[in-house]
Every structure is written in structure tokens, then in C-alpha cells.
Amino acid sequence: MVVPERGVDVALTVEPGQTLALSGANGAGKSTVLSAVAGWLRPESGHARLGERALFDEHTWIPARRRNVGYLTQDPLLFPHLTAEANVAFGLRRAGVVSRAQRREVARNWLDRLGVGHLAGRRPHQLSGGQAQRTAIARVLASEPDLVLLDEPLAALDAQAVPQIRELLAEVLTGRTTVLVSHQAADLRALADVITTIPAPPPSA
Structure with missing residues (x-):
């Protein structure tokens, strides 16, 4: 290119x-x-x-x-008005996960896998840098790019x-x-x- x-x-x-x-x-x-x-x-x-x-x-x-394609930039770029769980679930409809309950389940499973499932209800300003990056990684991978x-x-x-x-x-x-x-x-x-x-x-x- x-x-x-x-x-x-x-x-x-x-x-x-x-x-x-x-x-x-x-x-x-x-x-x-x-x-x-x-x-x-x-x-x-x-x-x-x-x-x-x-x-x-x-x-x-x-x-x-x-x-x-899942793209993780240097900064997490989480949506500030959404919880960690909602941030991860955001792109799942486009990935074919239609049910809201399924999206929540997939998001929570990835947050658990990344070690921040207990923070699912927190918004980005309530997360440390490491916690926000774990959430961002979960968001990138949850849609199985x-x-x-x-x-x-x-x-x-x-x-x-x-x-x-x-x-x-x-x-x-x-x-x-x-x-x-x-x-x-x-x-x-x-x-x-x-x-x-x-x-x-x-x-x-």
C-alpha cells in the first residue's frame, strides 16, 4: 500500500x-x-x-x-456514557448477535475472561488505566474479528x-x-x- x-x-x-x-x-x-x-x-x-x-x-x-477487523488503538477509546459491559456489547449486533440477552452474556463472559467481570457496571472514568485497557481488549475480541x-x-x-x-x-x-x-x-x-x-x-x- x-x-x-x-x-x-x-x-x-x-x-x-x-x-x-x-x-x-x-x-x-x-x-x-x-x-x-x-x-x-x-x-x-x-x-x-x-x-x-x-x-x-x-x-x-x-x-x-x-x-x-478489530482495532485496538493506543488509548482505550471507551464510550464514556456506557458501562464496561455496554462498551463490550456495543459492536455485537453488527457481529450478528441479535438478542440483547446474548450480547450481555457475551460481553460479561469476555470481561470475566479479561479479569474485569466484577467491574461490568462501571463507567470508564471509574476504571484504572489497566482496567480500561482490559475492557477495550474484551470489546475488540468479543465480536470475533x-x-x-x-x-x-x-x-x-x-x-x-x-x-x-x-x-x-x-x-x-x-x-x-x-x-x-x-x-x-x-x-x-x-x-x-x-x-x-x-x-x-x-x-x-
Whole structure:
């Protein structure tokens, strides 16, 4: 894919069930790649396929809401007016979980799995950084996306929360097709099957 205004020109392949980590200097375009795959940014050229389905190419552009791609940004971006449970349940109707009771059950199960089920009724301002990130991870994975995108998922956490969340991610991402961006060597060792370095763009003239 090519995003010239951001100096990005990359070609990547992720095997099913594999976690591919993108490393590189600040400004190399790692987050830009994730935004394009997620459908938040439209590249000038190039293509991306998810299985047999084109996400974008010269003739096709599937909007983000129809890609079945789960995107966890550096900040949790939880809806402030919704409880943790409602945040996780929010995208489940689009994922085909029609019944409200089923959505609540799926959301609660994922919150339990992430260790924050007891906080299901709290709103984001009542959660610590680690608790909010666990909730955000649950929201991304609850809809069973075909592809998971993680942009520095541990960068905003307190140092004491990082090892536990890293271990949890290693567990829940097993067998899931994932693209991870991280500057931390410990994250790459714990989470990545393959590491690709994106070179920094050439300096502007």
C-alpha cells in the first residue's frame, strides 16, 4: 500500500493465525498501516486482502464497519456514557448477535475472561488505566474479528500493569490473525511470531 503524504510504501503478508509485529522508528508509518487496514484511512494506491476478500484495491473500498477487523488503538477509546459491559456489547449486533440477552452474556463472559467481570457496571472514568485497557481488549475480541490490529496496546499503562496485560494478550491472541505495533522488545518477544521492520521515510528535501 502507498500513502505518499505520510511517506508509507509497504508490502506485508500475515499468515492465518499468526501475529505479525511491525517495528521501526517513530514516523515510519506503522500506525498508518493499521489505520489503512482498519478502514480509517484510504491509501492512494495498493491493495489489502483478508482471506479471499478484498478490503481495498483500485476498484474496491470496504468501509471499516463491514471489514470485521478489530482495532485496538493506543488509548482505550471507551464510550464514556456506557458501562464496561455496554462498551463490550456495543459492536455485537453488527457481529450478528441479535438478542440483547446474548450480547450481555457475551460481553460479561469476555470481561470475566479479561479479569474485569466484577467491574461490568462501571463507567470508564471509574476504571484504572489497566482496567480500561482490559475492557477495550474484551470489546475488540468479543465480536470475533477475522483480523486483530493492536497499536501499542501497552504503551498507556502503568509499569506495574504491563506484565500481566502482556501475558493476557499472549493467551487470548493465540491462533488469531493479528498485526501488532510496539516499540517494546518485551512485547515483541512475548506476542509476535514474525517481526517486520518498516524503514523510516527519507528526509524531506
